[in-house]
């Protein structure tokens with residue numbers, strides 16, 4: 026089979042551009058409209074995307090003045106979307122720092138069953154003091170600590186998902202025996218962060234467990250990904266950086282004894298599409314014109330861990346920013362933003378403009394051909410197994426991608442032309458169903 | 470408006486009778502079949518029920534040998550059912566002992582939005598060591614401690630649900646102002662069990678918050694219900710007990726300054742329906758014949774906190790059982806079972822038969838007329854505001870109720886004949902939408 030692109034639709038209320046909500050087409054209540062999301066899901070299915078994805082954090086992300094804040098909880102929303110779609114994968118973000126394994130494992134198993142094997146989990150450790158303070162902590166746990174907890178969380182979750190063998194249910198009505206207790210394997214886990222005794226109260230799901238996705242790019246993040254992740258979302262500004270990241274991650278994955286084909290790397294791209302290049306650039310400019318810069322300054326100060334009022338709009342970033350190692354929040358995003366500003370000698374105002382579209386993800390404005398070219402280049406030159414598509418405005422930006430870029434990708438043989446029979450999310454990504462850790466493989 | 474019955478459909482896999490799964494009609498995989506639950510929800514909507522309800526506990530409830538174990542997580546399943554139904558309320562059980570307020574408040578707010586105001590929360594404190602051990606605890610927290618935590622949990626959850634005023638979203642595109650930060654009220658809660666700083670990341674939902682339902686009947690349980698509950702599920706074996714419970718709960722509710730009309734009492738009933746009385750009794754007998762008694766013995770020993778092997782099938786319960794005050798698990802259920810056994814001088818075998826149908830809820834076998842009579846009597850004589858309908862076998866038992874008992878109740882003017890326009894769950898139960906604690910009522 027030819028190698029195909031994997032496409033994930035990263036959905037965000039009225040779009041990824043921070044000013045998208047101000048455009049005439051945008052609904053200020055989109056973030057709480059099931060209909061809005063059903064519409065987006067159907068567009069993505071028309072484009073034969075592998076999956077949908079929703080970001081998340083257990084805190085209010087921004088001031089209300091700034092932009093749409095608050096959203097439907099992703100697992101809940103994706104469950105509703107499961108019933109409105111047939112083929113597309115459903116990837117929910119959930120935090121290992123602010124959940125307990127038993128509850129979260131159940132929810133993903135339930136979604137996987139309800140969706141016929143289409144659930145995915147974007148595993149995040151959640152940066153920021155705001156989230157910590159919603160869960161009884163004074164301070165954000167240290168970055169290394171968060172990843173240590175994440176590792177143990179995954180070990181426990183995998184034990185829970187494997188606590189039922191696939192054929193534990195017998196259903197012998199005559200004998201009065203519903204299931205086989207010998208096929209239940211309670212985790213009996215006692216660790217540093219968690220103690221979990223009993224088996225899950227949900228049978229093993231169609232995929233065994235949700236597709237495991239990861240989205241942090243720090244050293245700890247990449248270590249974690251190499252051990253557990255089957256797909257990785259990442260923000261990369263240049264093809265050189267993306268190739269280095271790709272090669273690094275595949276090598277790390279091989280180094281821990283896994284098949285590097287079993288981890289798919291998906292950089293984000295914000296495609297601003299126009300019939301002509303100048304139309305695309307005008308669209309980008311229109312969005313930039315709607316940015317309220319004072320919010321952008323506050324966001325940058327928070328990311329860079331600077332006191333309020335440190336940054337000036339028409340000057341460059343201060344020269345004496347701390348190294349990544351001193352950052353306890355989102356490490357890799359910090360470095361990406363600082364490097365981008367330095368490389369292109371951007372003022373704060375320009376930097377805000379560049380980040381406005383994709384918060385550090387690559388923004389690419391052009392014709393459908395140009396967008397398809399960029400995607401093909403990255404895909405064929407060792408920078409990506411697919412893309413996280415982040416339309417600047419929704420729904421129109423997703424419509425544009427599906428109507429104009431997808432046909433080109435199909436013509437070039439880079440993308441499936443139809444879904445074919447129903448299958449699991451993991452199969453869409455070309456990955457095998459995981460064996461149960463309690464079951465010996467049978468050799469012929 | 471005439472006083473109408475409130476009907477709640479308590480759904481449980483193949484039915485409430487523990488042997489229901491062994492009948493020819495039953496699907497051993499019903500517990501993980503969305504189609505099964507969609508079918509049940511549609512039958513209940515045909516019967517113009519107020520709501521559906523799913524029980525829950527974060528542990529495997531029984532051995533697999535015994536009966537269908539494990540289930541879809543209720544909030545997930547009800548979200549899927551929200552998209553398959555239009556009018557019926559969706560009540561999910563969730564534990565205050567093994568959840569954090571921020572996560573749970575978000576999920577209920579999200580379901581309430583997605584369902585157009587049809588979410589309800591059956592608030593439980595979760596008895597049993599098994600659950601505790603899935604969340605890092607060695608022992609079950611003491612009964613009083615669980616209810617103390619539940620009270621604080623509710624206070625925090627209510628603060629979170631009120632952390633957005635209803636009109637916090639402005640959507641002023643021209644000015645670039647999406648929302649009004651002055652209408653956000655972070656809880657800043659620091660208590661015994663929880664510290665929660667920030668506002669919820671979901672706007673206030675159609676109902677303000679889910680309908681609050683409670684299902685424990687101990688002293689602490691009733692105290693809790695009188696403060697928070699808008700509907701109460703309860704297991705009552707006789708009309709005398711039910712009337713006493715009803716009067717007690719209404720009085721307690723009035724005593725804390727609430728309108729006693731704003732707490733609806735719904736005893737459970739397991740209706741075994743036949744065209745003739747003898748047909749109904751034969752159906753009951755058929756179910757009893759399918760009971761595997763050794764499982765029943767084990768369950769009773771666990772409820773009564775007796776060592777394994779203490780009970781003998783053809784003898785009565787031991788005389789020296791401890792008082793309710795010594796029980797840390799499900800207190801009111803304990804007392805109900807012991808009193809039932811003593812009152813009717815039941816052997817363990819007979820007791821298991823009596824509990825097989827409804828685990829302590831009233832089982833009533835008869836013709837549709839007889840079932841309707843029993844319901845009418847309890848409803849008009851101060852024992853109930855409605856009923857928790859617990860069909861012994863599903864779907865057939867719910868079909869029988871809706872096809873044969875519901876028309877009689879409608880003819881007698883006790884039940885709505887149609888839903889009318891879409892409305893919230895709270896309105897179905899005749900309750901007012903709660904005001905936001907941060908908003909002063911406006912007097913004309």
Ligand SMILES: Cc1cc2nc3c(=O)[nH]c(=O)nc-3n(C[C@H](O)[C@H](O)[C@H](O)COP(=O)(O)O)c2cc1C
Nearest residue numbers: 080081149151240241242243246258259355356357
């Ligand atoms: C496409 C993409 C989506 C992400 N979504 C989330 C998210 O929803 N929630 C979250 O807490 N982190 C999310 N992250 C990860 C944060 O960027 C991450 O917490 C941060 O980079 C810290 O990880 P690191 O320090 O390992 O880089 C996402 C990252 C990427 C690339």
Ligand SMILES: Cc1cc2nc3c(=O)[nH]c(=O)nc-3n(C[C@H](O)[C@H](O)[C@H](O)COP(=O)(O)O)c2cc1C
Nearest residue numbers: 524525593595684685686687690702703799800801
């Ligand atoms: C109809 C009904 C349904 C219930 N469902 C649950 C449930 O799903 N999960 C749970 O932990 N307790 C549930 N309970 C409550 C338990 O019976 C309760 O935990 C037990 O009675 C302890 O409360 P108490 O000690 O205040 O009586 C339910 C009770 C009733 C009457």
